[in-house]
Amino acid sequence: xxxxxxxxxxxxxxxxxxxxxxxxxxxxxxxxxxxxxxxxxxxxxxxxxxxxxxxxxxxxxxxxxxxxxxxxxxxxxxxxxxxxxxxxxxxxxxxxxxxxxxxxxxxxxxxxxxxxxxxxxxxxxxxxxxxxxxxxxxxxxxxxxxxxxxxxxxxxxxxxxxxxxxxxxxxxxxxxxxxxxxxxxxxxxxxxxxxxxxxxxxxxxxxxxxxxxxxxxxxxxxxxxxxxxxxxxxxxxxxxxxxxxxxxxxxxxxxxxxxxxxxxxxxxxxxxxxxxxxxxxxxxxxxxxxxxxxxxxxxxxxxxxxxxxxxxxxxxxxxxxxxxxxxxxxxxxxxxxxxxxxxxxxxxxxxxxxxxxxxxxxxxxxxxxxxxxxxxxxxxxxxxxxxxxxxxxxxxxxxxxxxxxxxxxxxxxxxxxxxxxxxxxxxxxxxxxxxxxxxxxxxxxxxxxxxxxxxxxxxxxxxxxxxxxxxxxxxxxxxxxxxx
Amino acid sequence: xxxxxxxxxxxxxxxxxxxxxxxxxxxxxxxxxxxxxxxxxxxxxxxxxxxxxxxxxxxxxxxxxxxxxxxxxxxxxxxxxxxxxxxxxxxxxxxxxxxx
Amino acid sequence: xxxxxxxxxxxxxxxxxxxxxxxxxxxxxxxxxxxxxxxxxxxxxxxxxxxxxxxxxxxxxxxxxxxxxxxxxxxxxxxxxxxxxxxxxxxxxxxxxxxxxxxxxxxxxxxxxxxxxx
Numbered sequence: 070x071x072x073x074x075x076x077x078x079x080x081x082x083x084x085x086x087x088x089x090x091x092x093x094x095x096x097x098x099x100x101x102x103x104x105x106x107x108x109x110x111x112x113x114x115x116x117x118x119x120x121x122x123x124x125x126x127x128x129x130x131x132x133x134x135x136x137x138x139x140x141x142x143x144x145x146x147x148x149x150x151x152x153x154x155x156x157x158x159x160x161x162x163x164x165x166x167x168x169x170x171x172x173x174x175x176x177x178x179x180x181x182x183x184x185x186x187x188x189x190x191x192x193x194x195x196x197x198x199x200x201x202x203x204x205x206x207x208x209x210x211x212x213x214x215x216x217x218x219x220x221x222x223x224x225x226x227x228x229x230x231x232x233x234x235x236x237x238x239x240x241x242x243x244x245x246x247x248x249x250x251x252x253x254x255x256x257x258x259x260x261x262x263x264x265x266x267x268x269x270x271x272x273x274x275x276x277x278x279x280x281x282x283x284x285x286x287x288x289x290x291x292x293x294x295x296x297x298x299x300x301x302x303x304x305x306x307x308x309x310x311x312x313x314x315x316x317x318x319x320x321x322x323x324x325x326x327x328x329x330x331x332x333x334x335x336x337x338x339x340x341x342x343x344x345x346x347x348x349x350x351x352x353x354x355x356x357x358x359x360x361x362x363x364x365x366x367x368x369x370x371x372x373x374x375x376x377x378x379x380x381x382x383x384x385x386x387x388x389x390x391x392x393x394x395x396x397x398x399x400x401x402x403x404x405x406x407x408x409x410x411x412x413x414x415x416x417x418x419x420x421x422x423x424x425x426x427x428x429x430x431x432x433x434x435x436x437x438x439x440x441x442x443x444x445x446x447x448x449x450x451x452x453x454x455x456x457x458x459x460x461x462x463x464x465x466x467x468x469x470x471x472x473x474x475x476x477x478x479x480x481x482x483x484x485x486x487x488x489x490x491x492x493x494x495x496x497x498x499x500x501x502x503x504x505x506x507x508x509x510x511x512x513x514x515x516x517x518x519x520x521x522x523x524x525x526x527x528x529x530x531x532x533x534x535x536x537x538x539x540x541x542x543x544x545x546x547x548x549x550x551x552x553x
Numbered sequence: 554x555x556x557x558x559x560x561x562x563x564x565x566x567x568x569x570x571x572x573x574x575x576x577x578x579x580x581x582x583x584x585x586x587x588x589x590x591x592x593x594x595x596x597x598x599x600x601x602x603x604x605x606x607x608x609x610x611x612x613x614x615x616x617x618x619x620x621x622x623x624x625x626x627x628x629x630x631x632x633x634x635x636x637x638x639x640x641x642x643x644x645x646x647x648x649x650x651x652x653x
Numbered sequence: 654x655x656x657x658x659x660x661x662x663x664x665x666x667x668x669x670x671x672x673x674x675x676x677x678x679x680x681x682x683x684x685x686x687x688x689x690x691x692x693x694x695x696x697x698x699x700x701x702x703x704x705x706x707x708x709x710x711x712x713x714x715x716x717x718x719x720x721x722x723x724x725x726x727x728x729x730x731x732x733x734x735x736x737x738x739x740x741x742x743x744x745x746x747x748x749x750x751x752x753x754x755x756x757x758x759x760x761x762x763x764x765x766x767x768x769x770x771x
Contacts, residue, residue, distance in 0.1 A: 073736065075743045094757045101764035200614055207621045211628050218632050227636040228648050234629050235584055235645075239575050242591035245618065246568055249595050249611075253561075253602040258610045305651045616728050623725040627718040634714055 079136030081129070082143045085122040085151055086191045092118030093184035100177035108169075108177040112162050115180040119159045119187075126151040139259055140198035147195035149550035150328045153405050154194070157321035158187045160412045160528065163521045165313040168419050172311065174220040182219075183317065186212035190325035194332075199248045199258040202329045206244070206293070209322055210237050216317070217310040229309025236292070236302040244289025250282030251337075263337040271340075283338055287348060290333075293326030294382045297356040304363075307375035312422065315371060316415030319378045320408040327385060327400060335392065336553060342392065349390045350482060357383030357489040364496050369429050370418055373496055374411070377455060380493060381407055387479075387486050388470040396473025398547040403470055405543065406462030406536045410454040413529030416522060417448045423515055431500055436509025441516060445504045447526050452497045454533045457490045462536035469544070560601035567594035581636075581643040585629050592622050715767055726755055 080087065096111050096118075103110070126148050133144040161183060169175045185208060192205025214237065218230020252258050254276050255266040267279070292299040307315045334345055360380030367373035385403055388396035421437070421444075422428045438445035454461035467490060471483040536543055567590060574587030596615045603611030633643050640647050693700070733740065733748050762768060 073739045073741075094754065097761050098757060101761060200610075200617060203614075204617055204621070207624070211621075211624055214628050214632060218635060221635055222639070224639045225650050227632070227639055228650050230632045231581060231636045232648055234625075234632050235575075235581060235588070238585070238588045238625055238629070239572075239591075242568070242571070242588060242595065245592065245595040246598070248614075249598040249602065252599065252611055252614070253606070256606045256608055258614065308651050616732075619728055620725050623721045627722050630714055630718050634711060 076138035077136065079134055082134040082136030082141045082195070084125045084129075085143075085155075086188045086195075088122040088125060089118055089184045089188045089191070092121075093181040093188070096184070097178070097181045100181070103177060105175055108175050109166050111177050111180040112166050115162055115184055116159060118184060119155050119162075123152070123155045126155065135197075139261065140201045141192075141195050142197040143195050144553065145546075145550040146332070146553045147191070147328070149401050149405075149547060150194035150324060151191050153324045153408055154187050154190045154321050156405075157317060157324070157408050157412065158183050160408075160416075160525050161313050161317040161321075163525045164316065164412070164416045164419055165311075166521060167517075167519050168311065168313050168422075171422075171424050172220055172223070173424075174222070174311065176219070176221075179216070179219065182212045182216050186216065186317075187321070190321055190328075193325040194328035196329065197260045197332070197336075199252070199260070199333075202333065203245065203248065205325075206329065207241065209325060210241065213237075213314075213318060213322060216314045217306055219314060220311050223311075225309040226311060227309075229306045232309075233302055233306045240289050240292035240299065243285045243292075247282045247285030247287075247289060250278050250285065254279040254282060260333060260337040264339065267338070267340045280341070280344065283334075283341055283345065284348070286333060287330075287345065287352075290326055290330040291352060294323050294330065294385075295379050296352050296382050296386060297359040297379060300356070300359070300379045303379055304372050304375040307378070308369060308372045312371065312415060312419045315375075316412050316419075319374065319415075320404075320411050323378070323382060324404040324408070327389075327404060331389065331397065331400070332553065334389075335397070346390050346392060349386055350479070353383050353386035353390055353482065354485055355383075356380065356386060357486060361489050361492045361496075364493070367496070368431055370431050370434070370500065371429050373431070373500075374414065374418075377493065377496070378411070380489065381455075383489070384467060384470055384486060387474050387482055390479055390482060391470075391473035391477040393473055393477050394548060394551060395469055395476055397551040398544060399466060399469030399473050401547040401550055402536070402540070402544055403466030405547075406454065406466045406533065409529045409532030409536065410451045410461070410463060413526060413533065414448065414451040414455070416525045416529065417444055417451070420444065420516060420518065420522060421513075431503055432507075432510075434500055434503045435507035437504045437513065439509055440513045444516070444518075447530055448504065449501055450530055450533055452501060454537070456494050456497045460534070460537045462533045462540070465537055465540040465544075557601045557605035561598060564594045564598040564601070567591070567597065579645050581633055581645055584645065585626070585633075589622060589626070592618060712770060719762060719767060722758070723755065726751070 092115060096114055099114070100108070100111060129143060130145060130148050133142060135142050162180060165179060165183075169179060189205045189208030189210070189212065193202055193209065194205075196202040196205055214230055214234040217233045218226050220226035248258070251263060255263045257263060257266060288299060292302075295303040307319065310318065338345065357380050360376050360378075360383055364373050364376035364380065367376060381403075385400045388400040388403070390396070391399075418429070421433065434448075437448070450461065454463035457463040457467040459465075467486070471486050474480075474483040474486070571587045571589075571591035571594060574590070575584050578584050578587065596618055599611040599615050599618070603609065603615075637643055729751065730748070733744055737744065
């Protein structure tokens with residue numbers, strides 16, 4: 070009986086993920102022996118894990134590693150996304166500690182779960198097999214279902230977790246059915262194999278099974294990036310989930326969804342470009358318009374940022390429709406800057422909140438500039454960046470996304486995008502009007518800026534301004550990364 | 554005569570029934586069972602396609618889907634218990650604390 | 654080809670007929686003298702305690718959840734066991750790694766006290 074040939078195991082291709090998951094498991098074991106008041110140590114340990122993983126990611130830039138029979142490819146594209154994910158989870162861990170103590174949900178499982186979710190996101194970015202992408206997506210989603218319902222005794226958090234679970238599992242089924250049909254039409258689950266098969270059998274480009282498969286996969290991914298009309302879960306889940314988790318969900322998993330979406334559609338299905346660009350055109354317009362118009366009517370700031378995150382997914386989709394180097398590099402750059410500005414804004418929301426989270430209305434920000442001018446200034450920087458006003462990162466990102474669209478001839482799409490950003494100014498400015506022009510109703514005496522918060526806000530502001538003032542270097546990296 | 558077409562049609566029917574169930578039923582546990590049915594219809598499609606194509610990849614995919622479905626079931630049940638502890642119900646009408 | 658299944662089909666039909674006939678015959682020709690004791694639900698001869706529609710303890714759900722999680726590992730153990738010799742040392746090492754990861758989960762569950770009934 071001959072032995073089966075073992076495919077080459079290239080551990081270098083999964084090193085960043087391995088580090089995170091091993092650290093996560095160690096933390097899980099430490100957690101059960103640790104008394105509640107010392108759970109913060111788990112946060113520091115997980116930051117070390119993230120730093121090691123970041124080291125492996127940075128170190129591998131420029132040298133693509135393929136492994137496991139072509140199901141994982143750690144190239145510049147996944148390196149760029151890995152940096153976004155690691156940044157997002159590091160900032161989340163920094164702002165989570167104070168929050169979980171205040172809300173009395175200081176369970177140590179928070180940190181391993183964030184690490185596992187990050188592992189899943191990284192596999193979504195580096196997966197070159199539909200199987201790997203699916204597994205990454207599920208590792209991410211299952212961790213996120215728990216995180217959304219993390220505040221066990223809070224009814225809102227329970228509801229957010231259950232809603233996210235039911236709708237997330239539902240959408241995964243569509244993604245899977247799409248994958249099954251694609252597999253049936255092409256006979257392989259490898260992304261490169263699918264592209265090769267379609268290129269060799271051009272008659273397939275009219276195959277309805279493949280088209281339906283592509284459509285169903287687009288539905289599944291659109292759900293993960295919260296594009297309208299598959300966004301229904303977003304506002305409720307974002308409002309109900311613990312605020313640090315909301316911050317995490319709005320930046321990391323969205324970027325991961327885009328990573329897998331881009332890889333599958335750009336590499337595996339370029340022959341269907343005409344079909345999917347017209348589909349995504351409609352999605353982009355719908356997402357931007359719906360997100361912005363609904364955000365205007367929100368009084369709860371978490372809910373407002375939820376709708377605004379829908380709108381931002383729409384802006385990123387504009388670059389996807391363009392599908393040229395400028396547009397796709399614009400998506401990567403935009404997702405990086407969105408991580409900085411959104412996590413910064415959420416950090417300040419956590420700070421202004423009180424136990425039981427009653428302080429989430431826009432009117433609660435009245436007079437913040439009188440009592441805490443530095444915090445109000447920081448919040449303004451993030452809001453300006455979300456609006457897309459120079460010299461912040463949001464402006465540069467939007468500029469590249471829209472110029473990518475113009476370069477590919479989608480003038481109307483770019484115009485709709487610009488009009489939408491103009492409309493979005495209204496609801497972001499409203500917060501600033503409250504901060505700077507209204508008298509405070511309360512005295513904000515409870516505000517306590519811990520070192521971790523200070524570090525988070527400084528990193529976020531630095532990110533927003535550096536990306537806004539000197540974007541060339543990072544754009545260059547993004548352009549190298551999208552050569553997949 | 555049973556060909557792979559029959560299995561694919563059966564899988565499409567099961568998938569649609571599951572999706573319909575998710576949209577119509579009001580109990581979270583029953584909705585979850587419908588989702589499981591959709592997942593299993595995908596499994597059926599993968600297995601029959603794998604047999605038809607003579608390619609093992611589809612069957613490996615099924616293993617992973619089964620594992621993931623089990624993990625999802627555990628997490629989903631835990632979330633439902635947590636919700637039930639606070640609200641004494643798992644009807645989706647009671648998922649109504651937040652409204653826009 | 655299908656002929657090989659004929660004996661099984663005959664067996665199924667005979668078994669079904671036997672069950673049906675005995676139930677129908679006993680209800681036709683049997684004597685009926687109902688009394689409150691006879692009409693009680695049968696619980697191994699003991700007197701029934703409480704309603705049968707009782708709610709299950711939440712602990713059963715926990716056990717069920719853990720059972721699903723640790724049960725599904727067999728999906729991977731079976732194919733590995735079938736090809737154990739051909740997969741060789743590499744397969745053994747991979748499966749060892751898999752079991753170690755599961756074991757981490759087991760220790761977590763154990764230390765959290767999820768395995769204790771009270």
